[in-house]
Amino acid sequence: MKKLILSLALVVFATAAFAQKKVVRSASSNFKKGNLEVALEEISAALSDPETKDDPANMLLKGQIETKLFSQDDDFAASTVAIGRNAFNSFTKTMEMVDGDKNSKVGKDVWKEEIPGMPDNLRPYSMVSLRLASFDKAIQAYEDEDYTMSYEFFNLVSDIDPADTTANFNAGYLAYTEMGNIEAAKKHFYRLLEVPEYDKLNTYYFLIQIASGEEKDPEAAYKYVTMAKxxxxxxKTLSEFEVQLLLQMNKMDEAFLSVQNALKDDPENAGLLLRYGYLLEQSGDLEGALxxxxxxxxxxxDFFEGNYYTGAIYLDRARAILAEVNNLSDAEWEKRADSMTKEAEGLYGDAVPYFTKAAELRPENTEILEILFQIHTRLKNNAEAEKYNQKLISILGEGWMER
Structure with missing residues (x-):
């Protein structure tokens, strides 16, 4: 009796195993015929059964079915991305089941090469196929100006191949400039830093900009500058970043040394000259700053900041002299007021061409227009003062002086 029960159990076991293998064969057949939804349902059932769930070939087939579904999906939507992600996950699990061995039979099929333009019946629908299809969708979405979907497809490509520099740069760029997703952007830029042969200069620029701008972290930005240098x-741009960041961190001595060394190699760099002037101004050397x-x-x-800062130095010196005039004693007033006033007016005149150029460069900057109105009023250049009055009225309205 015991032998009979055991025999019956073995028959049931064998029947169940045979039935699941039949389901796998059917899934494979439907995959080849293009009945993809049916094939996916069948292979999913096989992977839920204890008898067939641990066969890596079955998980491979699931990934192939999902890759074909992804390739044929013409919608550029989150659901399309989800299909691609499912395929990626299936291939990843397949490789885990063979301990990551790319030389095993299943491993070779997971990473089987695909030549673009291959006939459908010869395509391997491998991880490589998935990467190629996702890259094509990313380009198409970008051309359609669907930048979010373009990012998602580039992101999938980069997850499949973290060393794909094109996918990572495009994904990082889109995440940062179009989506404002700083963490996503950093993920891809960090990956680029790990690729030895890649030209990383623009990647460093982006990371410096993110750290110093959005994250308000000059220490991190300075770390990237140091790495980049x-x-x-x-x-030369990295030298400018270095000086700027040292200024933000109030490391004045290091900033002085950095800008002086940078100017030895690039003495005509307007940005470095401006920062050197700023350092001198902060140290109290106004003549050196000017x-x-x-x-x-x-x-x-045409350097706006250069023109503005130069005009501002002249303006501050003129105002300082006039403030001193107002504090003169009566006796000193008689002796010095006229000459000091003329000196101040001369400095006002020196400031005019710089502020005028700054106003030409940024015509909507009302602060500069007001400065020019005040200077010309002070110098009794009535026609020029009225010109700037009219410009301010056109921007701010008739009552701009009472604001």
């Missing part, structure tokens, strides 16, 4: 010691600001404008006449 090791790879690109001749890059000299550097003037040099910055000579190096780049």
């Amino acid at each position: 090791k790879d690109f010691p001749e890059d 000299e550097q600001y003037v040099k910055a404008v000579k190096a780049d006449p």
Whole structure:
């Protein structure tokens, strides 16, 4: 009796195993015929059964079915991305089941190469197929200006191949510039830093910008600058970043040393000259600051900050003299007021061309327009003062002076 029961149990076991293998064969057949939804349902059932769930070939087939579904899906939607993600997960699980062995039969099929343009019946629908299809969808979505979906497809490509520099740069760029997703952008830029042969300069620029701008973390930004300068010691923009960040961190001595060294190699760099002037101004050397600001404008006449800072130095010096005049004793007033006033007016005049150029560069900047109105009023240049009055009225309205 015991032998009979055991025999019956073995028959049931064998029947069940045979039935599941039949389901797998049917799933494979439907996959080849293009009945993908049916094939996916069948292979999912097989992977839920204890008798067939641990066979890596079955998980491979699931990934292949999902990849074909993904490739044929013409919708650029989250549901399309989800199908691609499911395929990626299925291939990943397949590789885990063979201990990551790409030389095993299943491993070779997971990573089987695909030549673009292959006939459908010859396509392997492998991880490589999934990557190619996702890249094509990313490009199409970008051309359609659907930047969120373009990012999602590039993101999938980069997850399949973290060393794909094109996918990572495009994904990082889209995440940062179009989506404002800083963490996603950093994920891809970090991956680019791990690729030895990749030209990382623009990647460093983005990471510096993110750290110093959105994250308000000059220490982190400075770390990226230091890393970048090791790879690109001749890059002039990195020298400007370095000085700027040292200023933000109030490391004045280091900033002085950095800008002086940078100017030895690039003496006509308007940005460096401006920062050197700023450092001198902060240290109380206004004459030295003015000299550097003037040099910055000579190096780049259309440099807004250079023109503005130069004009501001002249303006501050003029105002300081007039403040001193107001504090003179009666006796000193008689002796010095006229000459000091003329000196101040001369400085006002020196400021005019710089503020005028700044106003040309940024015509909607009402602060500069007001400064020019006040200077010309002070110098009794009535026609010029009225010109700036009218500009301010056109921007701020008739009552701009009472604001």
